[in-house]
Amino acid sequence: MSQTPFSPTPPNGGNSNPPVVPSGEPPAGAAGDPSATPPVPPKKSHKKWLFGCAIALVLGLLVLIGGCGAVLASSGGEDAMPVEQKTSVSATETDEGAAAADQETASDDEGADATDADAEDAATEDDEAAAADADDAEETNEETTEKATEEAEPVKAPSYSGSGSDVITLDDPGENVYYATVTHKGSSNFALWIVDEGGQDIDLAVNTIGSYSGDVPINFSGSPAALRVEADGDWMITFHQLAEAPRWDGTDAFEAKGNSIVIVDGVADGLTSVDLTHSGESNFVVWAWGEDYPDLIVNEIGSYEGTTLLPDGTMVLQVQADGTWSIAKG
Template structure:
């Protein structure tokens, strides 16, 4: 089979409905069967089977299973769980592909699997890298693109497997420190014009990346990585689904089992697989979700592994929304006594104000007072403690509360923007040139960790001037209705 960009559709695939769907069972084996049951109608041409106690063999198997229009099911080394037996009996696959050697899935287990299919084919090699190569050789005679991930960890390859499945291409594994010999040979055979290397240099070193370039002169070799596994996962989704996606799959980034079976199912739904935390979605993944606005949200695994918030609620952010006047009880990252930042929006045409309220429902802090549509970020509770917010509005509004540490850092010695903003500053004392082109208040304040406070500018309308600039760390609060700039000398 020769791979081309874009997944091949199979008549036996059953996409999920719009909305939120959780695919889970009592354990990883039941979860794999549940994912398969909701994704594939019988009969299927192929089913891929991998051990449920390790990740290596199934990583490359996911894209291959997706290409053949079948699931990845998990089994024990010395037995087939009842839930998987039931699913295989339903699927009636023509061929079962057993991933890995007898140390992963015994000969007796492979023989038992033969009762559910016309044939059983074992795809294995001397190690995980050779097994991934064997899977690739069986599935592709050539490939325009290859995804390459570390075989020493699972995180990057989980999201990469869904991306490879979407593109209809293989995923190969390498040692972190150097390009594995069997993988080099397979790359030379496949002759891809593009290779995506997944993860930072700790996962796949620059030396290994150089080995790819040496094996494939003239090929485009691109590293997809982020600050951590969650940011790398989000980067893969943004790159491969550059025009957005109608669905998103979410799996825990701390274990591998649920996501292994999720790869072919993600392909059925044209979805990236994004790694997340149990109770909240890291900011990089939340940003992708906000951009894609998927009609389908799919959660892999039970609530003990991944809560609904893990697919919807940004980590470190408390979100509230409504329409018209309201009083809402709030939470703040780090606790009620700490200052926080709030990003607020309003789409009405009349008065919009937000006041902080203490436990006695008395005013503590004025966050916003304006007329018409609004979007801005403000600092609040620097000297007070708000338990609630009183909102006056004639339209829809949103409030997103974060810790002050989440505010953007002033990069280098300059910053610019529009409207109300909060920034972090950590440099030395100096002077700064500030400008503002608005017609209302322009107020710039600097807050220190010990409670000290500096009023740097307090003007109305347009402004240009040079002021003293305090040493960091400081939280810089800017109140403005126009464009502003800061140039620190």
């Protein structure tokens, strides 16, 4: 069955004003005509049209929202899962994160332990190095102390004794310079020879008859290999370091008796004259030793009194005498 299309046009061509009633004629259903039918107001069809449009719009929106919800439901994945499942997944992720954090903390602890171990090893190595340094320093101090002790305490000079003729083999004196005090108790010839390594006599240190006591040089001009003694009685030879000899500084006169060794280092400076005396009956001989060789400045027999020059640079005087002798600056 065909339907007439709905037209939103109101009656009277869309004129909303009421129809005009001719003047002088009361409108139908006017007051005073009880039989007259009241006029029917025009239908308000346009309101229905607006209402229908609103309903259609609402339905369209509902369909659109429903479609979007379906699309979101099909593609949302994790967002569309139930709350309990989401909670479980979140809890799992939290547990995994905590485990990872614990593992990282453990790794950090292991790293810290390794660092502590390295620090302990380094400290141990430092302690060992310090101990080694301390040992080295102690050894060095001991060596220094031993060396200083050796320098402070010179090698003990040897001493020899015997009776009659004999030969004494000597050790290498090294840097030590010795003189010797020689004594003899006898009535015959007494001689002391200094011998080189070839067995040759190189110096006659003592040559006298009878008893004797005096000082003589041993290695002023070389390193002897032996001493040869000719005697008829007991004898003794005692070595001394040269630094132990008596010293004359040139201020006052110096006096001694018999064969003597005297240090005079610093007395002779340039042209230096000295007065010498001797009270005896035998030879009076004076040698002035410098750095390399001796100078013979006096060679007399018996008593002597005289003036001579002391060579510049003289360090030691070697005197041969049988009586008292003296020396003073002239």
